[in-house]
Amino acid sequence: SSTLRRLLxxxxxxxxxxx
Incomplete structure (x- = not known):
């Protein structure tokens, strides 16, 4: 769900x- 946030x-x- 928060993959983008983790990547950033x-x-x-x-x-x-x-x-």
């Missing part, structure tokens, strides 16, 4: 970790 969250986490 994952991407955001990766971006934050990259920085």
């Amino acid at each position: 969250n994952n991407m955001r986490e990766l971006d934050e970790r990259s920085q």
Whole structure:
């Protein structure tokens, strides 16, 4: 149900970790 939200969250986490 919240697959899109989970994906977006994952991407955001990766971006934050990259920085």
